[in-house]
Amino acid sequence: MSHDIAVIGGGPAGLSAAINARVRNKTVLVVGNDYRESPLYRAERVDNYLGMPGLTGAQLLDAYQRHAEDMGVEFRHGRVLNIMPMEHTCYLSIGTDMEEAGAVILATGVSRGKKFPGEAEFLGRGVSYCATCDGMLYRDKQVVVVGLAPDAAEEANFLQGLGCRVTYVSGKAPEGLDPAIAYVRATKLEIVGEASVTALRAGDEEIPCQCVFLLRHAIPPTDLLPALELENGYIRVDREMRTNLPGVFAAGDCTGLPLQLSKAAGEGLIAGQKAAEYLDGL
Structure with a gap:
């Protein structure tokens, strides 16, 4: 199935990107885990989100999910195993299925575990x-x-x-x-x-x-896209959230510090807008 934009990750950055792409009339697929598995969902109180102090992480994420669903964002639970950028399109391997999108937004959060010894050496060989x-x-x-x-x-x-x-x-x-x-x-x-x-x-x-x-919950972005450039261990982006790969954007914790909700939502907004503009310019 083909979508205008595929967003990898359903946290604040990913849903902010998806909503802002929908505002620009783009079809959007969000691929990720159940949002209730997020560490933010278990936060007892969030006091540093502008205008909405004192809410729990669950209240915030429930509201984000409803907003995205009401905007017509499509969701799919699963792990993206591989992304293959082609000219003006990207193919995403999700389990045994393949999805196609004109642009990709990486909102994968941060990797919470190192590779095991032998993992990289034997990938594809057991x-x-x-x-x-x-x-x-x-x-x-x-x-x-x-x-x-x-x-x-x-x-x-x-x-x-x-x-x-x-x-x-x-x-x-x-x-x-x-x-x-x-x-x-x-x-x-x-x-x-x-x-x-x-x-x-x-x-x-x-x-x-x-x-x-x-x-695992997810695969590190550089395993999905080996040519992706990093900076200090995070995905390198410019002010328009563009990576070094055409049609691939990134937002949220995966782009670096500070690992904060407001930053994630703001970067998601920019990534969604700029991905839509990228498609309009093709």
């Missing part, structure tokens, strides 16, 4: 970020699911249903995991192998496997 994409390749084989997202147990159950021999690893016991799936509690992880993955070291235990599925 490291996967998508159970539905790659699960069929490992039917009747041993796989490990590293649960770092709320839907990871569901994905592990899916792999078990395909016929994979699944072990689930996370820092705390998941809810809804198939009782037939072995569970290992661990947070110190290392992916090991030779030509491809052979095992996951989880704490003091080594779990033999042919694939490790790393199921």
Whole structure:
């Protein structure tokens, strides 16, 4: 399906961008996790947002979501696994599906975890970020699911249903995991192998496997777009929220300090406006 603009991330920056693009009559798809999983949603009180002191994070995000829905923004829960910029369009891989957009706005927040040892080396050789994409390749084989997202147990159950021999690893016991799936509690992880993955070291235990599925909330922007330029670890943008890639904009925490709600909403406004202008100029 084709949209004028795809926004990656449904927080304050992403929804501000989406709303301002809709004001300019652009079709907008927001791809991300359930907004109620955001750390902001659990904030007991927000006092530094102009004109609206004392609200909880949940009240603010509920209002943002209603506003965007009322404006006709489309939503899709899922992880963007890859973005392929082409001339005047971008293709986004979301699970096993593909979406097309004329412009992309990155509003992914900040990455809250480093790569595990061996993750980058074995990506595509036994490291996967998508159970539905790659699960069929490992039917009747041993796989490990590293649960770092709320839907990871569901994905592990899916792999078990395909016929994979699944072990689930996370820092705390998941809810809804198939009782037939072995569970290992661990947070110190290392992916090991030779030509491809052979095992996951989880704490003091080594779990033999042919694939490790790393199921995070989201994938870092530079994994989505390797040519994306960074500055001090954040996406480099100009004052119009343009990145170094044509048709790709960014807003919010992913562009740098301060990591504040007002900044995110303001940058989202600019990104939405400028993405719409970019499309009008094609």
